């Protein structure tokens with residue numbers, strides 16, 4: 001495999017993966033320090049490790065117990081290379097075991113905050129005075145109970161007396177806690193000490209290199225074959241499209257399904273950007289009629305979601321079938337949080353999928369290999385990448401939009417008329433948020449269409465018409481959220497505009513529910 005960056009002699013830190021949920025986070029922290037990192041499985045071939053010529057190795061944590069037989073061990077090549085090594089959690093335990101120390105299974109698992117105390121001067125804790133307490137995050141069952149020969153204790157806690165150790169003459173270090181998680185507030189200092197003071201890396205790696213590396217990776221994987229991508233207009237699939245475009249140009253075929261449940265002008269905007277401005281091979285499928293037809297008479301939220309999902313799959317299938325014999329690759333904008341959520345945390349080569357997963361349900365006889373160039377990246381990294389690839393900032397910083405679109409924002413049966421009313425109201429709300437510099441201060445904002453009519457008076461006329469709800473929330477993770485305390489004057493202005501500019505609306509209400517007990521969407 002060609003590793004362009006290693007060939008360019010950029011300092012490389014190898015992260016050997018023992019299966020921890022935090023492995024990607026270690027790689028991310030190293031990227032943040034502008035140093036190139038590569039994650040490889042712990043049982044990777046020695047030649048591969050040698051060919052990388054790493055400046056140092058970090059051994060990740062992992063779910064197994066070194067006290068059990070046939071559990072992963074550090075390959076000998078790592079020690080033969082005589083380069084700095086940092087073991088974290090499981091990485092520490094297997095280091096201890098392989099150097100002749102003892103690891104014991106604790107009666108109770110330690111999970112959460114702890115304080116370690118620096119017990120001896122060490123380059124790894126450079127910057128912390130002897131005896132200093134450091135707040136750390138622990139997540140382990142086993143612990144090192146006896147230090148291996150030739151290792152010194154460098155930090156301890158009350159519950160894990162051997163919380164950190166170092167070899168007396170070689171640059172081999174180990175930590176029981178996780179320096180890579182944000183809960184270990186000064187974890188970055190420890191990682192910086194390892195990367196710069198111990199491995200002596202030079203901070204010379206940039207996001208440009210990551211982009212270049214991904215483009216090369218795509219080229220290597222797909223060669224001159226065609227790739228199909230379902231483009232949603234969201235950040236992840238848009239960045240995926242741009243990377244693929246740079247890698248394979250016209251061999252990328254993007255399919256954008258207009259389901260008639262998008263935001264106002266969204267389909268035109270996507271077409272304008274990707275087809276006209278960026279000259280991508282974009283196929284816009286106008287499926288509005290099919291969606292409205294299938295949704296006719298359906299008001300139950302769950303049933304609506306199912307129908308929308310099913311219709312999307314049918315339409316996508318139809319399009320994909322047209323290229324059936326021609327295309328072997330399916331690209332997706334999967335990012336790392338999606339991988340964690342669906343708890344399939346292996347980040348290996350393209351897996352062969354047999355329909356029904358991911359995109360949802362390609363025909364059973366269609367074996368396509370997945371191309372997921374963002375699979376190990378975090379959202380903010382994808383945004384940064386998108387920005388460097390020239391994706392407009394309105395697109396990069398857009399609030400999330402649910403897959404079923406306005407389908408879950410129109411309560412009751414969906415009709416084209418209701419969609420239009422909602423799109424117009426929503427566009428006014430969003431436009432005003434942007435004008436008032438409030439858009440970036442809320443995490444998600446939108447309008448919902450309520451299934452009631454109310455009496456209003458406009459001019460001298462009685463108006464018996466629809467009710468629109470305005471929703472704006474603040475949240476970090478979208479798991480919990482609080483309703484945004486938007487200024488009354490602002491809300492009054494938005495309400496006025498919606499009622500004045502839309503004859504179909506007689507009343508606007510503001511949703512003051514937080515999550516929980518409500519959810520962000522209304523359905």
Ligand code: XMP
Pocket residue numbers: 400401402403404444478515518519520521522523
């Ligand atoms: P709730 O309504 O569950 O929404 O509080 C949390 C976040 O998820 C988005 N959401 C979805 N996104 N497909 C998606 O891609 C969906 O079916 C879906 N449902 C909700 C919602 O907009 C919010 O950001």
